Amino acid sequence: MTPNSAAQPDAAAAAPGVVVNDFTLSVATVNGTGSQTANATLIRAIIRMGVPASGKNIFPSNIQGLPTWYLIRVCQDGWIVPRENADVLICLNRETARDDVMKCAPGAWVIYDAPFKLDMLRDDVHYFPVPFATLVRDVAPPKLWKLVTNMLYVGVAAELLGIEMAAIDAALAKAFGSKPKAYEINVKAVQVGRDHARESFTRPADGYRVEQRDLIGDKILLDGNSAVGLGAVMAGVSVVPWYPITPSTSAIEATEAYLEQFRRDADGTATFAVLQAEDELAAIGMVLGAGWAGARAMTATSGPGISLMSEFIGLSYYAEIPAVIINVQRVGPSTGLPTRTMQCDILCCAYNSHGDTKHPLLLPASPGECYEMTMDAFDLAERFQTAIFLLSDVDLGMNNWLSDPFAYPDRPLDRGKVLDAEKLQAIGVKEWGRYKDVDGDGIPWRTLPGVELDGAAYFTRGSGHNEYARYTESSTAYEANVERLLRKFETLRGEVPVPHRDDTDGGSPVGIIAFGTSHWSLVEARDILAKEHGVTFDYLRLRAFPFSDAVEAFVQEHERVYVVEQNRDGQMLALMRHELPQVAAKLRGLRYYDGMPIHARHIMNDVISNERVA
Amino acid sequence: MPPPPPSPKLPSGASKGPPLNHIGLPQTEYRGGKSTLCAGCGHDAITAAITRALWENAANPYRIAKMSGIGCSSKTTAYFLSKSWGFNAVHGRMPSVTTGAMLANHTLNAVGISGDGDSASIGIGQLVHVIRRNLPMTYVVNNNGVYGLTKGQFSATADRGSKSKKGELNEFEPIDLCGLALELGCTFVARGYSADRKQLIPILRAAMHHRGTAIVDVLSPCVTFNNHAGSTKSYDWGKSNEEPLHEVGYVNPWDLDEVDYEAGSGIEVTLPDGGVLHLAKLGSDHDPRDLEGAKDLLSQAKAKHKFLTGILYIDEHRPNLIEGLRMCDEPVGTLPQSVLRPGREALEAVMESFR
Ligand SMILES: Cc1ncc(C[n+]2csc(CCOP(=O)(O)OP(=O)(O)O)c2C)c(N)n1
Ligand code: SF4
Ligand SMILES: [Mg+2]
Numbered sequence: 001m002t003p004n005s006a007a008q009p010d011a012a013a014a015a016p017g018v019v020v021n022d023f024t025l026s027v028a029t030v031n032g033t034g035s036q037t038a039n040a041t042l043i044r045a046i047i048r049m050g051v052p053a054s055g056k057n058i059f060p061s062n063i064q065g066l067p068t069w070y071l072i073r074v075c076q077d078g079w080i081v082p083r084e085n086a087d088v089l090i091c092l093n094r095e096t097a098r099d100d101v102m103k104c105a106p107g108a109w110v111i112y113d114a115p116f117k118l119d120m121l122r123d124d125v126h127y128f129p130v131p132f133a134t135l136v137r138d139v140a141p142p143k144l145w146k147l148v149t150n151m152l153y154v155g156v157a158a159e160l161l162g163i164e165m166a167a168i169d170a171a172l173a174k175a176f177g178s179k180p181k182a183y184e185i186n187v188k189a190v191q192v193g194r195d196h197a198r199e200s201f202t203r204p205a206d207g208y209r210v211e212q213r214d215l216i217g218d219k220i221l222l223d224g225n226s227a228v229g230l231g232a233v234m235a236g237v238s239v240v241p242w243y244p245i246t247p248s249t250s251a252i253e254a255t256e257a258y259l260e261q262f263r264r265d266a267d268g269t270a271t272f273a274v275l276q277a278e279d280e281l282a283a284i285g286m287v288l289g290a291g292w293a294g295a296r297a298m299t300a301t302s303g304p305g306i307s308l309m310s311e312f313i314g315l316s317y318y319a320e321i322p323a324v325i326i327n328v329q330r331v332g333p334s335t336g337l338p339t340r341t342m343q344c345d346i347l348c349c350a351y352n353s354h355g356d357t358k359h360p361l362l363l364p365a366s367p368g369e370c371y372e373m374t375m376d377a378f379d380l381a382e383r384f385q386t387a388i389f390l391l392s393d394v395d396l397g398m399n400n401w402l403s404d405p406f407a408y409p410d411r412p413l414d415r416g417k418v419l420d421a422e423k424l425q426a427i428g429v430k431e432w433g434r435y436k437d438v439d440g441d442g443i444p445w446r447t448l449p450g451v452e453l454d455g456a457a458y459f460t461r462g463s464g465h466n467e468y469a470r471y472t473e474s475s476t477a478y479e480a481n482v483e484r485l486l487r488k489f490e491t492l493r494g495e496v497p498v499p500h501r502d503d504t505d506g507g508s509p510v511g512i513i514a515f516g517t518s519h520w521s522l523v524e525a526r527d528i529l530a531k532e533h534g535v536t537f538d539y540l541r542l543r544a545f546p547f548s549d550a551v552e553a554f555v556q557e558h559e560r561v562y563v564v565e566q567n568r569d570g571q572m573l574a575l576m577r578h579e580l581p582q583v584a585a586k587l588r589g590l591r592y593y594d595g596m597p598i599h600a601r602h603i604m605n606d607v608i609s610n611e612r613v614a
Numbered sequence: 615m616p617p618p619p620p621s622p623k624l625p626s627g628a629s630k631g632p633p634l635n636h637i638g639l640p641q642t643e644y645r646g647g648k649s650t651l652c653a654g655c656g657h658d659a660i661t662a663a664i665t666r667a668l669w670e671n672a673a674n675p676y677r678i679a680k681m682s683g684i685g686c687s688s689k690t691t692a693y694f695l696s697k698s699w700g701f702n703a704v705h706g707r708m709p710s711v712t713t714g715a716m717l718a719n720h721t722l723n724a725v726g727i728s729g730d731g732d733s734a735s736i737g738i739g740q741l742v743h744v745i746r747r748n749l750p751m752t753y754v755v756n757n758n759g760v761y762g763l764t765k766g767q768f769s770a771t772a773d774r775g776s777k778s779k780k781g782e783l784n785e786f787e788p789i790d791l792c793g794l795a796l797e798l799g800c801t802f803v804a805r806g807y808s809a810d811r812k813q814l815i816p817i818l819r820a821a822m823h824h825r826g827t828a829i830v831d832v833l834s835p836c837v838t839f840n841n842h843a844g845s846t847k848s849y850d851w852g853k854s855n856e857e858p859l860h861e862v863g864y865v866n867p868w869d870l871d872e873v874d875y876e877a878g879s880g881i882e883v884t885l886p887d888g889g890v891l892h893l894a895k896l897g898s899d900h901d902p903r904d905l906e907g908a909k910d911l912l913s914q915a916k917a918k919h920k921f922l923t924g925i926l927y928i929d930e931h932r933p934n935l936i937e938g939l940r941m942c943d944e945p946v947g948t949l950p951q952s953v954l955r956p957g958r959e960a961l962e963a964v965m966e967s968f969r
Contacts (some may be wrong), residue, residue: 218969219969220965220968220969221968222968226968233956234956235955236949236954236955238718238947238949239717239718239946241710241713258956261960262956263953263956264940265942269940269941270939270941271941271949271954272946275717275939277710278739281707281710282707282740284710285703285704285740286710286714286717288711288714289681289701289711289713289714289715290714290715291714291718292711292715293679293714293715293716293722293945294945294947295714295717295946295947297714312704406965408958409955412951413951413955448947448948449677449679449719449722450676450699450945453676457676459691459701460699462704
């Protein structure tokens with residue numbers, strides 16, 4: 001009865017028509033009403049029951065009063081992208097209520113604020129009107145009504161869906177552990193919600209249920225930005241200049257929180273500096289200054305900030321200064337859709353700035369990769385003395401994802417080719433040239449300011465320098481330098497994270513490429529294609545630019561390859577065609593650009609129509 | 615009259631050769647590459663004054679970070695102190711790069727050189743914010759009222775009513791960098807003149823020992839584009855309109871015993887290195903710790919078209935950015951991995967917080 005029930009209902013427990021542990025729940029509210037804690041409670045409680053769940057916050061660029069949705073995908077098979085049509089709807093926003101109801105899946109459960117009177121809208125869903133305004137009176141004093149209303153819907157949903165009170169209780173203890181009063185009120189609110197649901201509704205015979213499983217183990221639930229912050233701190237970041245911009249701000253906040261926790265002495269002395277700059281231009285200038293003077297420095301921003309940083313990013317390429325730039329991508333300039341997701345800064349980062357420049361991009365698809373790749377970014381930045389981009393997005397950065405716990409780094413920090421006085425003397429001061437390729441890998445050796453030795457110092461400027469960092473406008477010196485930079489980029493090709501390849505049994509003539517958050521929609525689409533249509537595709541997930549040799553090999557080995565991405569113009573497709581001209585003709589684009597995570601069925605339908613699958 | 619500032623003494627035993635400073639270096643050790651600016655450019659005189667100031671201060675040449683933006687003025691970091699690192703950044707953004715470098719290694723001594731285009735137009739935001747934060751640095755603006763490197767357009771410091779070489783009249787109000795700095799609460803504000811070397815050198819010496827941001831706005835005539843009649847940034851104009859506030863002297867801590875300023879001969883300010891800034895009275899009674907007085911002086915001078923030079927304001931007590939952030943003594947850039955990377959327990963504790 002649901003449009004799609006990929007999960008196998010537990011035969012022993014479930015009546016026919018009951019869907020166990022596989023549904024999309026949508027909470028429609030108004031932003032600024034404090035519903036985050038309630039939604040977090042719901043999702044944590046489901047996870048406490050051992051069932052995978054992930055949350056996506058679809059929110060406006062506004063502080064209070066505009067529509068917001070929180071989508072929870074509950075799925076014991078581990079799929080995480082919400083379906084297009086909600087199976088369970090909690091309707092608290094009068095303004096969007098009509099649309100929200102009309103968009104639900106047939107058979108959906110609609111929990112709504114009773115005065116909205118929605119039950120005439122359609123007759124193929126189940127209605128659960130809740131008189132929140134009345135119920136809330138018994139729970140808390142008037143000033144808390146707005147907040148407590150949220151916990152009431154948690155109670156109603158928990159009762160209908162079979163979420164155990166113990167699980168809710170554990171989630172509430174996590175949220176309010178240190179505030180016994182708040183904890184008590186919230187427990188009471190949930191209880192009142194539950195009681196109301198039990199007394200007023202009969203649960204439909206068909207529909208949705210959460211049942212205890214053991215699929216979580218020691219998994220953690222976190223957003224990609226927190227993982228970036230943790231990765232940065234485990235990588236030893238020491239200078240963090242930044243300028244606030246959604247959706248990157250929380251990456252800096254996480255970094256700062258961990259630095260405060262682990263890098264400040266009892267007496268208050270810090271081994272780091274976090275500084276709110278006056279703009280992104282200053283933030284990247286500070287990163288370069290710090291990188292030049294030997295510190296691990298990082299900033300985080302989004303598209304508009306990248307635009308402002310452009311000149312400095314080019315300077316980092318030519319002056320060869322390490323920098324780590326976290327770009328949590330969002331939609332468009334100015335008042336674009338800053339809180340909606342997109343993979344839209346690929347070209348603008350890969351070829352950022354003027355002159356001949358190219359920059360490595362790391363492409364995480366999960367919080368675990370945000371953590372790992374942020375650490376990689378620092379090592380690569382210092383080893384290659386250049387700016388490294390980590391391209392996250394709103395979806396990955398700001399939503400909660402289930403993840404395996406992170407492993408402690410197994411490699412020491414790679415501080416790259418730095419000469420101190422002793423090493424410099426050993427090779428001979430006169431021999432050393434700041435931009436000289438002595439190792440054949442295109443990577444020169446540098447000194448840090450402050451080395452007390454004649455000849456250790458050099459002068460840093462843009463592209464007009466020779467191997468010894470002396471000013472020149474000579475064409476041959478310029479040409480030699482940009483060619484060495486290209487050799488350095490070639491070395492980098494072998495050092496960035498390699499793609500993940502997943503071939504089907506026996507292989508397929510057609511392949512698919514995706515990266516970043518599109519991965520999750522893609523793997524689900526692949527699964528549906530196999531189950532419902534019996535067609536399989538080999539899959540390669542890009543994890544970095546420059547493209548490893550394995551990327552070209554994958555395309556070479558297939559007749560056609562679809563590149564799935566979240567932007568209108570096929571930026572990754574363009575980058576691949578440009579960088580891999582030998583296989584360019586085999587590449588096709590599948591593009592999604594509505595600002596929402598891709599629905600698996602959209603990819604599936606597009607593949608079907610392109611490949612004329614029956 | 616106070617005695618002139620002491621000249622660096624020769625270490626005992628060295629009787630021949632060039633004079634050496636307190637750390638035994640001749641002034642030539644503070645030299646840089648050959649200047650490629652136009653002959654007579656004020657910027658070269660400022661470079662010479664900086665070279666001299668560094669030598670007289672017996673600065674450790676390896677620990678100076680020479681920072682600049684873009685312009686003829688910003689090129690000059692290549693013309694002094696070859697022994698040290700220089701960073702010719704991008705136009706108007708020297709302050710941010712300097713901030714990052716100092717956060718990474720505050721044991722460096724940052725000397726920033728900028729121009730009036732670099733600092734009063736494209737980079738005014740960074741100028742303002744570095745002052746707000748009181749970053750420990752010397753910030754010299756080689757101010758010629760024009761964009762030298764792009765061939766003579768008016769800059770934002772050109773006076774209203776002044777004329778360009780082609781005869782165009784500047785219709786806009788000037789930005790007075792010293793006035794702006796005072797307004798922003800800058801902790802060291804001075805104005806100098808490239809041709810008044812005697813005063814500029816001690817101003818720079820004191821600035822290099824200042825605890826926070828020291829703004830030194832120096833009139834530096836552009837002989838090629840702004841040295842004509844009708845300009846208020848020309849040598850003639852500077853010569854006829856300069857009005858020094860006081861006679862500036864700076865005494866290194868190791869020379870204190872040798873110098874005996876007459877009691878009441880001026881104002882003394884002890885700087886963090888233990889050296890003493892001495893300001894001998896000339897025309898006015900201005901105490902450079904009087905902020906309102908400094909603002910009044912500047913506005914009176916503006917009304918009278920006087921070119922006031924000297925140290926307008928100093929607050930030697932306000933903590934700088936590094937102190938405010940409570941950064942450790944060692945440069946964070948070179949801390950070992952054992953300090954930089956938290957241990958396994960730390961990671962485990964964070965993992966638990968996400969369960
Ligand atoms: C982003 C950018 N815009 C414009 C320029 C061109 N430019 C180079 S120097 C300069 C003005 C320099 O004037 P000033 O700072 O007063 O230095 P001066 O040459 O007068 O010493 C300009 C506009 C540039 N280098 N970068
Ligand atoms: S153009 Fe003007 S500022 Fe530039 S070097 Fe020549 S005189 Fe100096
Ligand atoms: Mg100028």
